[in-house]
Amino acid sequence: MKTLSLKHRLTTNDPLFSVEFFPPKSEETAQQLLRTAKDIQAYNPDFVSITYGAGGSTRNRTLNYARKLHEDYGYAVMPHLTCVGHSREELKQTIAEFKSAGLKQIMALRGDPPKGETNFTPHPDGLKYANELVQLIREVYPECDLGVAGYPEKHPEAPSLEIDLLNLKRKVDAGATFVTTQLFFDNNAYFEFVDNCRRAGITVPILPGLMSVTSYKQALRFCDMCGTSIPAALNEQLIAAGNNKAAVEAIGIEWSYQQAHELLKRNAPGIHLYILNRSGPAIALMEKIQSVGFYK
């Protein structure tokens, strides 16, 4: 188990490595998550995060898997928490449960509107934006390390990149320790975002979030949902691969490897992998990145 707090870990020069899980719904997918958790132990992640489902629907599963990954696999776990459908009191209770489970970091999010709704409506006794959740966590669990979300290509609801950045600054000023980005496939978007953040006075580490494409259809769906663009070169390769699953995966791994390599060479604080509970692409990427001298 890693012992250095995330805050201190982020001040070292060694790049950080983390992966994101989501809470499984069935016995079969639960087994997949646990196999993946075991497989990636060899790469010694600094932390693993576990998402929080729409409408608070996965509250107990998020908490249970966070506990399991921490207690049975020795991971430093960062559960996500969203404001969706929760009162302040309910949020406080969940934060207290994370604390008593020994989880020392939380990802603080507003969350997306529940399925079928287009606008986010806060709970009548709840919170409207993630900066309010950061503030609440700071009150209830001040020593906790806090991640918040950043959007190199803008949050879909924000009227402009500039306004989105001011809102990101509110989260950092409220006490966020670091930012994890939305997935992106174009490193220029990340580097420009970091420059803009620094100009706006956001000084915390900005951890780039990467995903190896394993299905073109799925990548299009995710990008559509979160406002991420697919560079023309990647798009062309994926179209050419058609239904050849192995070819699509190989393209996805090579693209994310090239991204990770450039990001680490240009001193990004590490990489956070959206692995969708699968170990294969993450291991292939880590093997490649280790072969050129990173994470040795």
Ligand SMILES: Cc1cc2nc3c(=O)[nH]c(=O)nc-3n(C[C@H](O)[C@H](O)[C@H](O)COP(=O)(O)OP(=O)(O)OC[C@H]3O[C@@H](n4cnc5c(N)ncnc54)[C@H](O)[C@@H]3O)c2cc1C
């Ligand atoms: C790394 C990462 C992890 C994620 N994990 C999850 C998860 O586990 N579960 C889940 O449901 N979703 C998750 N999401 C998706 C996230 O919940 C959505 O993107 C959501 O729409 C916004 O959440 P946020 O925390 O960025 O919100 P906020 O920071 O509150 O921003 C939401 C919108 O409101 C604007 N805004 C923010 N503050 C203010 C303010 N004070 N006044 C006016 N406007 C404001 C912002 O510019 C933005 O457009 C994740 C996203 C990322 C990048």
